[in-house]
Amino acid sequence: MPIPVLQSVHVHPVKALRGFSPVEAEVQPWGLAGDRRWAVVDTAGKVVTQRQHARLALASAAPAENGAITLSAPGRAPLTVEVPRPSAAHGTIPVDVFGTVVEAVPADPAADAWFSAYLDSDVRFTHMDDPAHRRPIDPEYALPGETVSFADGYPLLVTTTSSLDALNSLIAQGDHPDEAPLPMNRFRPNVVVDGTAPWAEDGWRRLSIGDVVFRVARSCGRCVVTTTDQGTAERGKEPLRTLARHRKVGSSLVFGQNLVPEHRGIIRVGDPVKILD
Numbered sequence: 001m002p003i004p005v006l007q008s009v010h011v012h013p014v015k016a017l018r019g020f021s022p023v024e025a026e027v028q029p030w031g032l033a034g035d036r037r038w039a040v041v042d043t044a045g046k047v048v049t050q051r052q053h054a055r056l057a058l059a060s061a062a063p064a065e066n067g068a069i070t071l072s073a074p075g076r077a078p079l080t081v082e083v084p085r086p087s088a089a090h091g092t093i094p095v096d097v098f099g100t101v102v103e104a105v106p107a108d109p110a111a112d113a114w115f116s117a118y119l120d121s122d123v124r125f126t127h128m129d130d131p132a133h134r135r136p137i138d139p140e141y142a143l144p145g146e147t148v149s150f151a152d153g154y155p156l157l158v159t160t161t162s163s164l165d166a167l168n169s170l171i172a173q174g175d176h177p178d179e180a181p182l183p184m185n186r187f188r189p190n191v192v193v194d195g196t197a198p199w200a201e202d203g204w205r206r207l208s209i210g211d212v213v214f215r216v217a218r219s220c221g222r223c224v225v226t227t228t229d230q231g232t233a234e235r236g237k238e239p240l241r242t243l244a245r246h247r248k249v250g251s252s253l254v255f256g257q258n259l260v261p262e263h264r265g266i267i268r269v270g271d272p273v274k275i276l277d
Contacts, residue, residue, distance in 0.1 A: 004273040006209050007161060007194035008184075013069045014038040015150040016049040018060035018230065024268040027212045027261045030131040030147045031155035032190055034063060037128050038081075039095065039104065039150040040115050046096040047150065050225045053119050054233040071111070073118050081111045084127050095126055097150060102135040104128050137260065141217040146260055154217050154258035158201065159189040166198035167255065171242045179238040185230045186239065187222070187255055193273050200275075201257045210271035214259040221252030 012019030015036045026033035038061065040048040050056045059073035067083040084105045086092055092103035104126035106112075111125035128134055128149055137146045138153060148155050164184055171180035184192055191209060193201075204216045222243060227235045243253035 002195040004193050004195040004275075006191060006267060006269055006271040006273055008192045009267065009269060010188070010190055010192070011035045012188065013061040013063060014040070014059075014071070015047065016040065016053075016056040016225075017071075018057070020060075020062055024266055027156075027265050027267055028131075029155070029261060029264065030135075031149045031151055034067075035190060036150040037131065038069065038107070039097075039126055039128075040119075040123050041095050041104075041126055043122050043124075044096070045094050045101075047098070048119075048121075048123055050228050051223060053121070054228050054235060055119060057228055057230045057233045059118065071114060076114060076118050079111065079114045081107055081125065084108065084129075086129060092129070093124075093126065097135065098152070100135065102128070104134070137217070141258075142260065155261060156190040156214065156259040157188070157220055157256050158191045158193060158207075158214075158259055159184060159187050159256040160196045160198075160201055161192060161194045162196050162198045163201065163255065167239055167242065167247075170246055171238050174238075174242050174245070176237045176241065179236050182239055183230070186226045186228070188225070189256060191259075191267070195273075204257060204275055204277075206275075206277040207259075208274045208276060209267045210265065212265035212267055213262040213276065215262060217258045217260050219249060219252070219254040220256040220258050222255050226255070 009025045010021050011032050011034055013034050042048050061069045064070050064080050068080055070078055070080045072078045084107050086105045092105055094101050095104045107125040115123050131149050135148055137148050168181040226239055247254050
């Protein structure tokens with residue numbers, strides 16, 4: 001078996017939008033630098049994702065200067081959004097992230113209008129200004145003081161190429177073989193590892209990527225977003241149907257593992273991946 005290596009890195013500046021794939025990234029306590037620091041919310045303050053609006057898969061966010069991002073989407077002119085700063089007149093607003101309420105800073109109203117027009121729905125755009133204090137990780141799987149950005153629940157998500165190959169093989173043998181092979185972007189990971197046995201990540205507890213050490217918090221339960229073609233925004237049956245048959249743990253359909261970094265550092269494509277525990 002070859003030595004596992006980091007095959008790719010993925011940063012999604014806006015939750016639910018396309019991101020970009022740098023050759024290296026800074027690991028911060030709450031996730032990769034710039035990952036999921038922005039989120040779209042509805043009029044009730046609840047985070048909006050591809051679960052509600054599959055069209056978000058076709059929109060993208062790219063980094064610009066000084067932390068700003070540039071938004072792009074079909075039928076919309078690109079828009080660069082500066083990092084908003086809380087002030088006495090314009091402070092934070094409560095944002096509901098799957099039942100956990102955190103404070104976030106409203107972005108420029110032009111961004112609200114941009115997303116509202118694209119989704120044909122009244123929404124707002126927000127930024128997490130202080131990820132070190134805004135949103136604690138579920139204490140059942142975290143140490144005191146550990147926090148996360150607008151990610152679903154944990155700072156990073158790792159997947160492996162061998163497990164995707166194994167899953168695609170199972171899909172090809174199932175009721176919807178025409179949906180295989182699925183690409184890795186269906187699972188929206190932060191880091192992808194190559195050179196492991198299929199499903200080896202199920203047994204990981206601690207690992208290092210380059211010089212950065214991570215703790216495995218728990219396996220990642222998957223939702224309808226994985227059935228969404230990230231290139232067309234159309235939904236299918238897979239991989240949830242096959243995961244339900246072969247990868248059901250309790251009530252969750254699992255693929256990938258959630259990670260919590262033990263310290264800061266830089267990870268690079270090609271870094272060796274070592275299983276420490």
